[in-house]
Amino acid sequence: MTHANAPLTELGRLRLARCVVDDGWPLRRAAERFQVSVSTAWRWASRYRVDGPAGMTDRSSRPLTSPNRTCARLERRIVKVRLDRRWGPARIAYLLDLTPSTVHRVLRRYRLARLRHLDRATGAPIRRYEHPAPGDLVHVDIKKLGNIPDGGGHRVHGRQIGDRNSQRTPTAKRNAYRNPLLGYGFLHNAVDDHSRLAYTEILPDETQHTAVAFWQRAQKYFHSNGITVVRVLTDNGSCYRSRLWRDTLTTAGISHKRTRPYRPQTNGKVERFNRTLLEEWAYARPYNSEAERRAALPRWLHTYNHHRGHTALNGLPPASRVPNLSGQYI
Structure with a gap:
């Protein structure tokens, strides 16, 4: 997929490269004709010489090497903790002294399912089903x-007022200790x-x-x-x-x-x-x-x-x- 701000489509790149390689245009003239920089014209011409028309497609911007990437040994520890304990990125990060974002990237890299998609008891993916017609199940x-007692319970007013309202509820029964049973x-x-x-x-x-x-x-x-x-x-x-x-x-x-x-x-x-x-x-x-x-x-x-x-x-x-x-x- 071509970048939204790219001045050339794949067809435009191919035309530029053919002008330089096949027709012998100078790089500066081709760059002015297609309204791109000289370095851009050189890049597409070079790719055309090596790969032909197939080289006009976009390539990944991922670097060839990642010196700061988490080492394989630590990645294996992250995956092992996830599979054994079924913890989320934050808890794994605290255990291994990492940042949660690093753990999250490793889990995504290994395509491990989110915890909400797993059965916590077994670790197996949850099997979801739906019967084809209403009434089948x-x-x-x-x-x-x-x-709730009359006047509101402890969730609204707190424990003290909630207990007082319970005592004042006329329909509440009493146990042997005269405590209200709602x-x-x-x-x-x-x-x-x-x-x-x-x-x-x-x-x-x-x-x-x-x-x-x-x-x-x-x-x-x-x-x-x-x-x-x-x-x-x-x-x-x-x-x-x-x-x-x-x-x-x-x-x-x-x-x-x-x-x-x-x-x-x-x-x-x-x-x-x-x-x-x-x-x-x-x-x-x-x-x-x-x-x-x-x-x-x-x-x-x-x-x-x-x-x-x-x-x-x-x-x-x-x-x-x-x-x-x-x-x-x-």
């Missing part, structure tokens, strides 16, 4: 979330693998009956949007290992798959949705009560499904992959 998971909300989430369409409810527990009732409502939601669920993927929680859950899916003709123990990456799409849910809804702004936060969930969920750009969908919302999301074809 739905990820289901539960996220436990602490309730309890938890359980976010039951279902995310379609292909479209990332999400359905969420906040429920009081994670028992098998609650999980089954949630799934029945989630299935109706997906069906109302033209999605027929074929498979469901969950972790190995007790509610998902129950006979009630198994029989419910079997009756609906749905195949149930579970992740390997201690491998949440397998259910990564809903795990990533949990993180998004916390960052953009649960902890996105200071709520004065749990009721206020829960009231904001439906609107946020609508924004997520219809308007929020998804990086895995090239900046489009999940609605772009669900033609019947508005229900107009039923």
